[in-house]
Amino acid sequence: xxxxxxxxxxxxxxxxxxxxxxxxxxxxxxxxxxxxxxxxxxxxxxxxxxxxxxxxxxxxxxxxxxxxxxxxxxxxxxxxxxxxxxxxxxxxxxxxxxxxxxxxxxxxxxxxxxxxxxxxxxxxxxxxxxxxxxxxxxxxxxxxxxxxxxxxxxxxxxxxxxxxxxxxxxxxxxxxxxxxxxxxxxxxxxxxxxxxxxxxxxxxxxxxxxxxxxxxxxxxxxxxxxxxxxxxxxxxxxxxxxxxxxxxxxxxxxxxxxxxxxxxxxxxxxxxxxxxxxxxxxxxxxxxxxxxxxxxxxxxxxxxxxxxxxxxxxxxxxxxxxxxxxxxxxxxxxxxxxxxxxxxxxxxxxxxxxxxxxxxxxxxxxxxxxxxxxxxxxxxxxxxxxxxxxxxxxxxxxxxxxxxxxxxxxxxxxxxxxxxxxxxxxxxxxxxxxxxxxxxxxxxxxxxxxxxxxxxxxxxxxxxx
Amino acid sequence: xxxxxxxxxxxxxxxxxxxxxxxxxxxxxxxxxxxxxxxxxxxxxxxxxxxxxxxxxxxxxxxxxxxxxxxxxxxxxxxxxxxxxxxxxxxxxxxxxxxxxxxxxxxxxxxxxxxxxxxxxxxxxxxxxxxxxxxxxxxxxxxxxxxxxxxxxxxxxxxxxxxxxxxxxxxxxxxxxxxxxxxxxxxxxxxxxxxxxxxxxxxxxxxxxxxxxxxxxxxxxxxxxxxxxxxxxxxxxxxxxxxxxxxxxxxxxxxxxxxxxxxxxxxxxxxxxxxxxxxxxxxxxxxx
Numbered sequence: 130x131x132x133x134x135x136x137x138x139x140x141x142x143x144x145x146x147x148x149x150x151x152x153x154x155x156x157x158x159x160x161x162x163x164x165x166x167x168x169x170x171x172x173x174x175x176x177x178x179x180x181x182x183x184x185x186x187x188x189x190x191x192x193x194x195x196x197x198x199x200x201x202x203x204x205x206x207x208x209x210x211x212x213x214x215x216x217x218x219x220x221x222x223x224x225x226x227x228x229x230x231x232x233x234x235x236x237x238x239x240x241x242x243x244x245x246x247x248x249x250x251x252x253x254x255x256x257x258x259x260x261x262x263x264x265x266x267x268x269x270x271x272x273x274x275x276x277x278x279x280x281x282x283x284x285x286x287x288x289x290x291x292x293x294x295x296x297x298x299x300x301x302x303x304x305x306x307x308x309x310x311x312x313x314x315x316x317x318x319x320x321x322x323x324x325x326x327x328x329x330x331x332x333x334x335x336x337x338x339x340x341x342x343x344x345x346x347x348x349x350x351x352x353x354x355x356x357x358x359x360x361x362x363x364x365x366x367x368x369x370x371x372x373x374x375x376x377x378x379x380x381x382x383x384x385x386x387x388x389x390x391x392x393x394x395x396x397x398x399x400x401x402x403x404x405x406x407x408x409x410x411x412x413x414x415x416x417x418x419x420x421x422x423x424x425x426x427x428x429x430x431x432x433x434x435x436x437x438x439x440x441x442x443x444x445x446x447x448x449x450x451x452x453x454x455x456x457x458x459x460x461x462x463x464x465x466x467x468x469x470x471x472x473x474x475x476x477x478x479x480x481x482x483x484x485x486x487x488x489x490x491x492x493x494x495x496x497x498x499x500x501x502x503x504x505x506x507x508x509x510x511x512x513x514x515x516x517x518x519x520x521x522x523x524x525x526x527x528x529x530x531x532x533x534x535x536x537x538x539x540x541x542x543x544x545x546x547x548x549x550x551x552x553x554x555x556x557x558x559x560x561x562x563x564x565x566x567x568x569x570x571x572x573x574x575x576x577x578x579x580x581x582x583x584x585x586x587x588x589x590x591x592x593x594x
Numbered sequence: 595x596x597x598x599x600x601x602x603x604x605x606x607x608x609x610x611x612x613x614x615x616x617x618x619x620x621x622x623x624x625x626x627x628x629x630x631x632x633x634x635x636x637x638x639x640x641x642x643x644x645x646x647x648x649x650x651x652x653x654x655x656x657x658x659x660x661x662x663x664x665x666x667x668x669x670x671x672x673x674x675x676x677x678x679x680x681x682x683x684x685x686x687x688x689x690x691x692x693x694x695x696x697x698x699x700x701x702x703x704x705x706x707x708x709x710x711x712x713x714x715x716x717x718x719x720x721x722x723x724x725x726x727x728x729x730x731x732x733x734x735x736x737x738x739x740x741x742x743x744x745x746x747x748x749x750x751x752x753x754x755x756x757x758x759x760x761x762x763x764x765x766x767x768x769x770x771x772x773x774x775x776x777x778x779x780x781x782x783x784x785x786x787x788x789x790x791x792x793x794x795x796x797x798x799x800x801x802x803x804x805x806x807x808x809x810x811x812x813x814x815x816x817x818x819x820x821x822x823x824x825x826x827x828x829x830x831x832x833x834x835x836x837x838x839x840x841x842x843x844x845x846x847x848x849x850x851x852x853x854x855x856x857x858x859x860x861x862x863x864x865x866x867x868x869x870x871x872x873x874x875x876x877x878x879x880x881x882x
Contacts, residue, residue, distance in 0.1 A: 341771050
């Protein structure tokens with residue numbers, strides 16, 4: 130009896146200690162810098178982006194973090210405001226917090242003002258209670274501060290995190306079992322985009338991937354998400370991408386002087402560890418590094434902003450030409466031509482077995498030869514050029530998707546942009562050829578030959594005797 | 595005290611009966627969120643529900659009978675140990691007749707169920723007994739994959755009607771993910787395949803469930819009796835993302851269905867060039 134009791138107590142104790150423990154999610158950080166420098170990077174990143182539980186909305190980032198932004202218009206009374214909504218990313222529901230940006234209406238520590246109802250057609254926002262001071266026309270207000278991001282974080286934790294990781298580093302618990310690795314957002318780079326060469330992804334590109342998934346990889350379709358849910362996830366993913374890229378830029382900036390390896394080298398050359406750190410601290414104090422970091426952040430932000438602009442999206446100048454035999458033939462000739470050299474990777478038959486797949490290639494980051502032959506992406510994963518005969522198009526199967534791949538390449542991979550090398554019709558010829566490839570059953574380029582009855586073989590026995 | 599325990603043990607069967615009695619109205623047995631509510635959303639599904647209820651009635655009768663017998667034995671045993679009772683214990687080697695009865699009666703019941711359900715089973719699973727409407731061929735190929743449903747529809751022919759579905763992909767085929775459309779009130783057939791492991795095609799509101807087995811092309815038919823959105827789930831634990839594998843099945847009128855295919859054709863052939871460039875657009879003026 131007693132031993133049973135002891136066992137029971139032990140078991141429940143174990144359960145209490147191991148099973149019921151909860152660990153707070155943490156953003157991961159890149160490693161490889163000298164500890165003091167690493168700490169600087171961490172604090173700077175956290176200052177701007179916060180932690181998973183305390184997200185900071187850095188208002189410079191082009192993210193729709195709030196439920197809506199609005200300006201107070203004429204004719205507003207105490208608790209009933211006429212507003213001009215400028216950026217609404219989700220429906221305004223009763224109970225949503227309203228915050229005045231700047232001004233003296235809401236001093237620090239005053240009770241939050243919440244929405245009672247919002248009449249969309251009249252742009253009338255009624256509040257539960259009047260703000261401490263009378264609202265003026267032209268006041269800028271934030272409705273539901275940070276709500277989109279918080280909602281996005283919860284949805285991200287539910288649907289995405291177990292592969293893509295808390296910080297979007299592609300290191301979630303299921304990631305090691307996937308043989309097309311989940312995307313690491315922290316370079317601010319997404320592969321399948323509709324934007325021009327060298328540009329970042331457009332929001333609609335992320336939306337399409339979430340809605341349709343990526344065939345041939347483990348990214349499934351999340352079609353049943355509501356539009357505002359999908360939107361919240363996109364904003365949160367963009368937030369993670371910007372956080373990661375900001376950190377990535379900082380690491381790049383500091384690695385040449387303060388990475389573990391460079392510090393070791395400098396010590397070998399006669400400097401001391403203390404001197405190196407002291408030099409770093411003075412550089413930080415003088416603001417030199419902060420300035421450099423800010424410049425890089427500005428550039429990153431500008432890149433994201435420009436990718437969302439209307440003219441960032443690829444629009445073919447001419448309509449697709451008919452996918453007839455002639456066009457497909459021209460497409461095939463271009464595919465085989467030395468100018469484009471598609472065959473180097475995709476192979477002569479489009480099976481994805483070109484010579485590059487077994488050639489020694491250079492690492493894009495270090496410029497050194499890769500240890501194993503074959504193609505690699507920017508994230509260091511080994512890549513297979515697409516087998517074009519499977520009819521599986523990761524970035525989408527619409528003609529415009531394939532056009533965009535040819536025009537702007539696949540970002541972060543060795544697939545280059547051919548936009549400048551080709552005329553519009555030539556691009557469409559290649560698109561037509563690529564779309565035809567999976568259905569081509571016999572001789573490449575000729576389509577399916579019509580069946581003809583076999584001819585009777587000539588008798589051979591007569592001359593033998 | 596003896597009789598308290600007798601009563602205590604008799605409460606549970608009564609409670610079980612009560613719970614079973616109210617279960618259908620509480621929606622504990624069948625999914626009830628679809629367009630048809632608690633009722634099965636397909637004629638075959640209604641027959642499957644009838645089978646379910648028939649088996650439920652048989653088991654309920656058996657359950658009530660055995661519980662009453664058990665209660666009787668309990669109370670009788672309790673009475674036998676009352677003070678002043680002189681009844682003696684008696685010994686038995688069993689009753690041959692009784693054993694024959696309780697073997698033959700359940701066997702007959704099982705045989706009856708086995709024969710009674712054959713018709714529904716054949717309609718559900720045997721291709722020769724499928725409704726004649728499905729003889730025209732499948733409307734789509736549904737390929738399960740970790741962790742989504744990829745659907746291939748045949749494209750529309752020159753007459754605006756869907757072409758027959760070919761076993762191999764055709765240039766005219768149309769594709770969707772997690773979005774299966776079918777005509778309401780008409781028996782439709784799909785071909786079920788899987789790209790990787792075993793999955794199971796489950797339309798709970800229509801009471802359709804069929805495993806997808808690697809290497810097999812399995813025909814499955816269903817007939818939605820009311821238009822609306824239905825749930826399509828994977829009902830076979832297929833991996834870590836099994837819970838994500840949820841799609842929708844939209845039952846709609848023939849016109850709407852054709853419209854859906856037309857829109858799909860349009861979006862799938864989209865070449866990124868705006869349909870009609872605005873007047874005086876730079877492209878047009880440059881061409882002049």
